Amino acid sequence: MKKNTKCPLRKSLRRILLYRGSLLRLQALGVNRFYSYTLGKETGVSAEQVRKDFSEYRIKGNQRGGYHVDQLISEMEHIFYKKGSQNIIVVGRGNIGSSLANYSNFIQRQINIVATFDIDPSKQRIRSEIPVYTMERLKEIIDRFAVRTAIVAVPEPAAQSVCDQLVEYGVGGIINFAPVILKVPDEVIINNINLSDEIESVIYCVSQACPEES
Amino acid sequence: MKKNTKCPLRKSLRRILLYRGSLLRLQALGVNRFYSYTLGKETGVSAEQVRKDFSEYRIKGNQRGGYHVDQLISEMEHIFYKKGSQNIIVVGRGNIGSSLANYSNFIQRQINIVATFDIDPSKQRIRSEIPVYTMERLKEIIDRFAVRTAIVAVPEPAAQSVCDQLVEYGVGGIINFAPVILKVPDEVIINNINLSDEIESVIYCVSQACPEES
DNA sequence: TAGTTATTGTTATATATTTCACAATATTTT
DNA sequence: AAAATATTGTGAAATATATAACAATAACTA
Structure with missing residues (x-):
């Protein structure tokens, strides 16, 4: 996590929201696994950036196996909706x-x-x-x-x-x-x-x- | 001007637009002179940032005298509407x-x-x-x-x-x-x-x- | 089960952006 | 007219953000 004095997030937060939108779409399409470069291409962000952002938000994937769509979405829900809707x-x-x-x-x-x-x-x-x-x-x-x-x-x-x-x-x-x-x-x-x-x-x-x- | 590889502007462009909006409002109010800190306070941007942005867009003020509202607005028109509406x-x-x-x-x-x-x-x-x-x-x-x-x-x-x-x-x-x-x-x-x-x-x-x- | 491979997670590097500091200077004051 | 002052303009430092590089490793292959 950066020593951003104002707030521990900014652009990265926006991108996390972006990723979530994309993942919801992938989920609706029945996709259940993705990689940093998959999501990167989908959202117009570099794969490194995706991983960096995930790392900032403590989102873990599986080396060689990528990430699970469902699991990621629920992790994101957890980040955003600790307090429900x-x-x-x-x-x-x-x-x-x-x-x-x-x-x-x-x-x-x-x-x-x-x-x-x-x-x-x-x-x-x-x-x-x-x-x-x-x-x-x-x-x-x-x-x-x-x-x-x-x-x-x-x-x-x-x-x-x-x-x-x-x-x-x-x-x-x-x-x-x-x-x-x-x-x-x-x-x-x-x-x-x-x-x-x-x-x-x-x-x-x-x-x-x-x-x-x- | 920064050596931004993508484009010689970004955040600064957004802020220039922000400044313009503020200046149009000040103009409507009959204000005809302002300083970097005036506009900064108005737009929620630091005075240094205002001056830096102006400098990037080659907008000149008057040392000790600040800037003229009307003149600045027309300079900005010039930046944005070279090609008319x-x-x-x-x-x-x-x-x-x-x-x-x-x-x-x-x-x-x-x-x-x-x-x-x-x-x-x-x-x-x-x-x-x-x-x-x-x-x-x-x-x-x-x-x-x-x-x-x-x-x-x-x-x-x-x-x-x-x-x-x-x-x-x-x-x-x-x-x-x-x-x-x-x-x-x-x-x-x-x-x-x-x-x-x-x-x-x-x-x-x-x-x-x-x-x-x- | 050992070797190979693809992908993550992270450290290091590069770039962009903001803040700081102050010299230069136009205006005001005496 | 000289001195004082407020404000700009900008180079240098600090911070934030993005890219690159690669070691670690889980999954796959034979």
């Missing part, structure tokens, strides 16, 4: 919020959206499996479902204020889709996802004909 | 595709979605500024609008095949929202965005109480 909420039931509420891939990953919120009361009439509440019930729902992670998908002007409320009510991790860099206390984990930036970086690289990491 | 397309007019089609922030960034595509002909009845075509017209539109960058927002099983078509028709950069790692020739730029992974990495860090880079 996670209840999360989405604030903002606009386009992005609704996309997320309808996103079918979360179930497989044990990501459980328990509620969404919107200031606009008319949004509550949305027909969906996942309820839409007004902001008044934010604290209540966070408490009831022990929500520790939330997604911010409100328009830019409202984002910081929503974020502040979430932090106040005890949320420790935020994924933010509003095009602002949200300010949070040091102990709160924040993942700012800026769709324009994601697209623009590709546009730029295309115009320069230079590769971009995924 | 970019025409892009979105394949898949489901939830995510529609979110993107309605996303208002692209205009400001000169990202111009000229068309969206979907196999389902009923999707063409969607009322929106941006037209919805069936896949048959993909090549025609790519050619007509000189599209070099595309967004893939189709369900997982269709993603690779859509990607292959795009590459065949000359698209050089792809932003992929399907939860698969798309395989593309080396010269094609790909940015795989996996929403589950983005969320899970935060969930994991929260459960470990360790910080995560944005």
Whole structure:
């Protein structure tokens, strides 16, 4: 394990998640054994990197025999879901919020959206499996479902204020889709996802004909 | 400039985009001068890093006087839009595709979605500024609008095949929202965005109480 | 069962990225 | 106009990340 002062993981964590996705697909395909280079090719990562990452997370294979898909997946579950499936909420039931509420891939990953919120009361009439509440019930729902992670998908002007409320009510991790860099206390984990930036970086690289990491 | 073998930029490019977003906001607020630490605080980046990044992109400030907001923005436009605004397309007019089609922030960034595509002909009845075509017209539109960058927002099983078509028709950069790692020739730029992974990495860090880079 | 082989796990090396430190300098002050 | 000051720009050091190299070894072969 590196002496990374901030955190014992980063890029490697992202890749572990990547590997898991790939392994779930391989599992669905009925594959039951794989090698570092198999997974590497599948995920676009070098075989050495795969082994290095596994080593960091204390994932052991079998010399000459590779790794077992099922076993690896359950080891990864163990790494990620010590505490069972996670209840999360989405604030903002606009386009992005609704996309997320309808996103079918979360179930497989044990990501459980328990509620969404919107200031606009008319949004509550949305027909969906996942309820839409007004902001008044934010604290209540966070408490009831022990929500520790939330997604911010409100328009830019409202984002910081929503974020502040979430932090106040005890949320420790935020994924933010509003095009602002949200300010949070040091102990709160924040993942700012800026769709324009994601697209623009590709546009730029295309115009320069230079590769971009995924 | 670093001797990065792959590409003369990466993290720094992302941050330049980040800075630009911040500066656009400062500009709207009427601010006209800033310092490396101002922008650093705004974006959550160290002041040294800001200066280092500027230096890499040959952006000059004024010793003791800092930088001019307007001037910097136009310098950045110059870096990113040598070739004017970019025409892009979105394949898949489901939830995510529609979110993107309605996303208002692209205009400001000169990202111009000229068309969206979907196999389902009923999707063409969607009322929106941006037209919805069936896949048959993909090549025609790519050619007509000189599209070099595309967004893939189709369900997982269709993603690779859509990607292959795009590459065949000359698209050089792809932003992929399907939860698969798309395989593309080396010269094609790909940015795989996996929403589950983005969320899970935060969930994991929260459960470990360790910080995560944005 | 001994020899061969393919693959892991890890140590060493190379590269990329960030932080630190400070000289250079434009602006402000007296 | 000289001195003081705040800020940039960058080279050097520290850290993080990726690649390469190979010894250890489980599985296979004869």
